[in-house]
Amino acid sequence: MSAGAQTGTISTRVPARLDRLPWSRFHWRVVIGLGGVWVLDGLEVTMVGNVSSRLTEKGSGIHLTPADIGVAAAFYIAGACLGALFFGHLTDRFGRRNLFILTLAVYLTATVATAFAFAPWYFFIARFLTGSGIGGEYAAINSAIDELIPARVRGRVDLVINGTYWLGSAAGAGGALVLLDTSNFPADIGWRLSFGIGAIFGIFVLLVRRNVPESPRWLFIHGRDREAEQIVHDIEASVERETGRPLPAPRGRPLKVRQRQTISFLEIARVAFTLYPRRAILGLALFVGQAFLYNGVTFNLGTLLSGFYDVGAGTVPLFYVMWALSNFFGPLVLGRLFDTVGRKPMIALSYIGSAVVAVVLAILFVTQAGGVWGFIGVLAATFFLASAGASAAYLTVSEIFPMETRALAIAFFYALGTAIGGISGPLLFGQLIESGERVQVMWSFLIGAVVMALAGGVELWLGVAAEQRPLEELALPLTVADAEAHDEAQ
Template structure:
């Protein structure tokens, strides 16, 4: 694939006002090898996050054993999970701001590099504090990835496929979950690996996968949308022209010409200040701000609470052996992956508002039923896992759509920072408190855990109702039509929301 351009053949020092049809040209492209490069090079990082979360969840009980080399308490396992999420929140905010300022590509290379280094160091932890520190920086790398990757993907994928592609990519997280679950079954088998070695190998294998992704990612270009706003319009034109030429050679058909009236006028800028980013979200789009926060808090609490501690529920409350518990994550991961994959097309055809509401409210209602049966002692490990498969089939589509939503509904100049902000705040509220709360609820017994399930269900249902009333009908629309760039000469004439 030759969709590369010189990194700085055009100086960004001479900013000017331009008119460009690049967004319309990108949106009218047929699916091609270029788009597969974007999906594989950028989207596969969610597999790493799924792997990381699952490994810690699956090995949680092993890390509490004295001969593991760490000897954590049950509460410390939940604390380690919370520290990982805190790192992800911090990384999202720091790297999200840098992504909008310095470009998508520089940051999606840097953040993956940080993940690789930190996860390797995690494998060599010999004390709890070392494990906590390295988990923080592993999370920081993954959090930065969310901002850089989601913004780049949405800016490179045609509008008519954006919903399906985003949901499928975010759903690939669960491929990592399934892989991590199967992997830990063997790595926790003390007949194969000593108790203090198997869990270390798991983190090392995550680094190997990350290295492979890094090699592919080097070929993914910078976002042309970011380039033309930041003074590199000539480079952006060259890049898009190369992409179009390659697609025409692949399809043996000429692409339709995009008329000038489909273009937008841009006052180029070097960067967007943090104050302007905040004002844009809070004052120009207050309803969208509320929407993004609600969606992220609901899904973050549910997922981080359950998956960081599910192995403990099985082993401590349902008395499942340590080397068997990880297998339960495989069918749950399959349900989570199939939800976004099978429902994704409906987010582009039926529409965002209806499908997001259905995903959130539906999963919340199903979770209430699961909590009632669990509290009554009607569910053993098999049936609890079966219930989670159904709940997360819908919840996974909803969680994936949260990232899609905040990536679409805010202006280009603030896109990465918007993703970072909502991920960080929502995850800090739901993702840090969830694991700590559930770690303590598990120590208190099944009735306490059921209360935690009710809380998660309530947050999901509430978020779904917010989507019903405040959702944005973004299906099939160009990003610039959903939220006009701050640099645009003629902002969209629509009420702020």
């Protein structure tokens, strides 16, 4: 907290002023500086998938079994879950900007440490710490993005930003394609250099991120309204210089809030589960659904291609590139429909539609029809839809809870949903792949389809029509209720 923070009851138009801004260079700076985390996550998660077959070979410098790859994935996800909770609470308490700088530093340190792994236990610990940094990023970044992007385009921007995860996957796979080629680098060196790609890009993101301001919404809640007003004034001035014309007046009445410097963890938890229980069920269902299918396939695709389609370790990244790009195009193509057609129908379509195609994928896999190219083609179609749904899970929990709880809500539902689906998925896929039986692996795809379909059904039942609506309309800040209660007591 700033030493100069003063708390009281204030009226502010900051949210309305931010929502009426036209798209500008400032918003591009937010997208690049904050959205870069998803590129990093894509690099990290698929990096293990890209190099997994190499790590199980003799001469790699570290001996891991296919089951160990699943364990490493579970450690990464466990770190991400705990990091999300720990850093998510700090994000709501100490600000978005402080934490999205700290969590990126944790990620950079841990991913470099992974490159020096010499034994399974060291590799597992390095993956856990890397995951904790990425998990903390989810909470800090998604809350900041939604609080800085205008309401009318929030859905498509959020989905495309989250979809850039797959650009990171494609970049990591493309780099691994060169680095895993033993004619370029020895077998025990190339995979280590692969992890360096993430660290290099992370440094670039850190440099851009230094120019992204603190969320004005967070500032005025925590007694720093003068700072919030100054930041918004500076943004408005830059937009007017860029467009060459004055901005329209903000719409609606001022928001009246009673500022507080701290809000307890217990109060945040109470809000999520007693004030919004239906939304809590919705958030959990969406995260469990996407986490099981995504993490199960992503962490184990390399060993699956090598073990069942005889794809060489050096060629695996080529298939990852094609699969990753199909995932990126899902949110890119469908994203605008989440702001026009609406959240509920599009989220349900993406979840249930991907489940239907995943059943086709399971049949194709067990019958071996179409070979490896047929498998990759249907896998790409499955995740074209699933990637839009997965991105929408983060968007949903970021929108439908009060501002003071936003970062922790993202962290909580990510952590709990991913702990249930994201750890069990890789472990199940890893064990079934190690069995060497196609029928066994088929069941993992079918289970993933069922989980995704159930999540889509929950969206149809409990989904919120959040398209183009201000965040404060979807869920009033807790401090607004404080201000009303304070006025009634006077």
